[in-house]
Amino acid sequence: MYRTNTCGELRITNLNQEVTLAGWVQKARKFGGMIFVDLRDRYGITQLVFNQEIDAALCEQAAKLGREWVVQVTGKIAERSNKNPNIPTGDIEIIASKLTVLNPSETPPFTIEDESDGGDDLRMKYRYLDLRRTPVRANLELRHRMAFATRSYLNENRFLEVETPVLIGSTPEGARDFVVPSRMNPGEFYALPQSPQTLKQLLMVSGFDRYFQIVKCFRDEDLRADRQPEFTQIDCEMSFVEQEDILNIFEGLTKYLFKTIKNIDLPDFPRLPYADAMKLYGSDKPDTRFGMQFVEIKDLTTGKGFGVFDGAEYVGAIRVEGCASYTRKQIDELTEFVKRPQIGAKGLVYVRYDADGSLKSSVDKFYSPEDLQKWVEKTEAKPGDLILILCGVTEKTQKQLGELRLEMGARLGLRDKNQYNCLWVVDFPLLEYDEELNRYFAKHHPFTGPKPEDIPLLETNPGAVRANAYDIVINGVEVGGGSIRIHNSELQKKMFSVLGFSDEQAQAQFGFLMNAFKYGAPPHGGIAFGLDRFVSIFAGLDSIRDCIAFPKNNSGRDVMLDAPSVIAQEQLDELYLKIELPEK
Numbered sequence: 001m002y003r004t005n006t007c008g009e010l011r012i013t014n015l016n017q018e019v020t021l022a023g024w025v026q027k028a029r030k031f032g033g034m035i036f037v038d039l040r041d042r043y044g045i046t047q048l049v050f051n052q053e054i055d056a057a058l059c060e061q062a063a064k065l066g067r068e069w070v071v072q073v074t075g076k077i078a079e080r081s082n083k084n085p086n087i088p089t090g091d092i093e094i095i096a097s098k099l100t101v102l103n104p105s106e107t108p109p110f111t112i113e114d115e116s117d118g119g120d121d122l123r124m125k126y127r128y129l130d131l132r133r134t135p136v137r138a139n140l141e142l143r144h145r146m147a148f149a150t151r152s153y154l155n156e157n158r159f160l161e162v163e164t165p166v167l168i169g170s171t172p173e174g175a176r177d178f179v180v181p182s183r184m185n186p187g188e189f190y191a192l193p194q195s196p197q198t199l200k201q202l203l204m205v206s207g208f209d210r211y212f213q214i215v216k217c218f219r220d221e222d223l224r225a226d227r228q229p230e231f232t233q234i235d236c237e238m239s240f241v242e243q244e245d246i247l248n249i250f251e252g253l254t255k256y257l258f259k260t261i262k263n264i265d266l267p268d269f270p271r272l273p274y275a276d277a278m279k280l281y282g283s284d285k286p287d288t289r290f291g292m293q294f295v296e297i298k299d300l301t302t303g304k305g306f307g308v309f310d311g312a313e314y315v316g317a318i319r320v321e322g323c324a325s326y327t328r329k330q331i332d333e334l335t336e337f338v339k340r341p342q343i344g345a346k347g348l349v350y351v352r353y354d355a356d357g358s359l360k361s362s363v364d365k366f367y368s369p370e371d372l373q374k375w376v377e378k379t380e381a382k383p384g385d386l387i388l389i390l391c392g393v394t395e396k397t398q399k400q401l402g403e404l405r406l407e408m409g410a411r412l413g414l415r416d417k418n419q420y421n422c423l424w425v426v427d428f429p430l431l432e433y434d435e436e437l438n439r440y441f442a443k444h445h446p447f448t449g450p451k452p453e454d455i456p457l458l459e460t461n462p463g464a465v466r467a468n469a470y471d472i473v474i475n476g477v478e479v480g481g482g483s484i485r486i487h488n489s490e491l492q493k494k495m496f497s498v499l500g501f502s503d504e505q506a507q508a509q510f511g512f513l514m515n516a517f518k519y520g521a522p523p524h525g526g527i528a529f530g531l532d533r534f535v536s537i538f539a540g541l542d543s544i545r546d547c548i549a550f551p552k553n554n555s556g557r558d559v560m561l562d563a564p565s566v567i568a569q570e571q572l573d574e575l576y577l578k579i580e581l582p583e584k
């Protein structure tokens with residue numbers, strides 16, 4: 001037997017027991033005639049003591065131990081004279097009587113401590129060592145608990161977990177596919193699923209009624225802090241449901257996770273129509289931990305000789321509480337912020353409503369104190385507040401103002417990681433127009449159903465059609481999204497034609513689905529949660545990478561495995577592939 005106990009479980013109540021532990025040497029320090037060793041495993045750290053006076057040979061053996069050696073130790077539990085209140089085993093230590101080195105270790109390239117001295121790249125290269133660190137391991141433990149609780153909730157609600165294939169044909173979710181060449185079918189490729197969307201819909205046609213899968217999805221997109229080329233979804237689909245049923249079940253899942261994992265009771269989630277989300281927050285995933293909603297003031301700004309406002313389609317303001325004292329420098333910083341190419345505003349107008357009631361703005365030349373007073377009333381500003389204003393084309397400006405709002409929220413400490421605000425954004429538009437390509441795209445995906453009352457608009461004004469589609473948003477992060485699907489092959493055909501597919505193209509790509517719909521497809525709908533994002537919110541992480549065991553870096557590389565990599569000529573030949581790279 002390698003061990004009788006783990007390194008995290010022994011307490012003062014175990015005094016005088018003889019135990020055997022196994023684990024890694026976190027650190028060893030000499031103190032007079034004694035050697036103290038912190039022995040670590042997944043469960044915690046226990047202090048070992050080797051005493052020169054009790055056993056000199058053993059002590060000599062212990063003196064050779066290095067960091068991260070794997071050892072087995074037998075000894076008796078004693079009370080520590082110098083207790084460590086920071087760890088659960090801090091009241092006791094093991095007076096060692098036997099030591100076996102199970103495996104020595106080279107000195108690790110960085111310290112395996114909560115705060116490591118290793119940089120990002122180094123820790124990624126040696127990810128298996130990084131994973132020994134408690135905070136990193138804790139994220140994966142949390143992930144396990146969330147996945148486990150999810151399975152339990154869905155199982156209780158009669159969902160069946162069904163595996164769908166990873167080698168499939170292309171699924172159009174708007175991103176690029178990862179493809180895999182087929183040796184047995186020369187010149188042909190599988191695609192890795194961007195999601196099991198069409199397959200889960202086919203399972204509904206099969207009568208599975210309630211499906212889920214915790215499943216890897218693959219999208220060849222540019223990477224960001226909240227995006228990885230492969231990521232995990234909690235993918236779900238239900239039959240004989242309306243939007244309301246789905247929102248209830250999955251609001252239930254979210255509340256269940258918060259309760260079981262964090263012991264937080266969440267109130268019911270507000271439902272915000274997409275149009276209002278854009279109008280009030282300039283985002284379809286608003287961070288509702290704080291207010292600072294937009295106020296449109298175009299009507300108050302026009303006709304006073306300020307051409308910039310006069311010519312703008314939209315003039316929007318946010319009221320920033322208590323910031324009238326912002327200095328010139330701080331305002332300049334904000335102006336620089338909104339002018340960054342990623343945001344793209346042309347400038348920023350401000351009004352300071354000083355504590356003494358006086359008004360000072362960057363457009364005093366055009367607006368009298370009486371004019372500004374009206375802005376104050378409409379934005380409900382109080383003395384001491386700062387009003388920030390952007391103008392331009394409506395949608396673009398709302399997005400810019402949305403970024404500024406988030407920035408102000410962050411500066412004012414209103415985005416507290418320990419506060420959780422969940423909401424549903426509903427009534428998304430069905431379609432989105434791409435000015436460059438001159439055509440409509442499905443905002444969610446082409447299987448999303450229009451609101452029945454909006455179906456006639458598909459002919460006359462497709463851009464105005466609302467979908468039975470919804471997103472779940474927590475603290476400004478889109479954690480999940482889904483829709484009620486089209487289950488009628490005629491309507492599905494119509495949808496493909498609005499999206500610019502010819503009948504032949506639609507048949508070639510989605511014939512299997514449209515055919516299936518001819519054989520008694522039930523009304524159905526579903527949702528998918530991004531598990532990585534969900535876990536990072538629970539863990540308070542800035543990047544989803546930290547809750548993935550072996551993540552890829554921002555160039556999509558696994559630096560530990562050195563993937564992707566070139567493959568042997570024979571492999572290429574077998575697949576009839578020729579690589580020709582453009583000259584640099």
Ligand code: ASP
Nearest residue numbers: 195197482483526527528
């Ligand atoms: N397949 C969709 C997605 O990955 C989710 C859904 O509609 O259920 O976003």
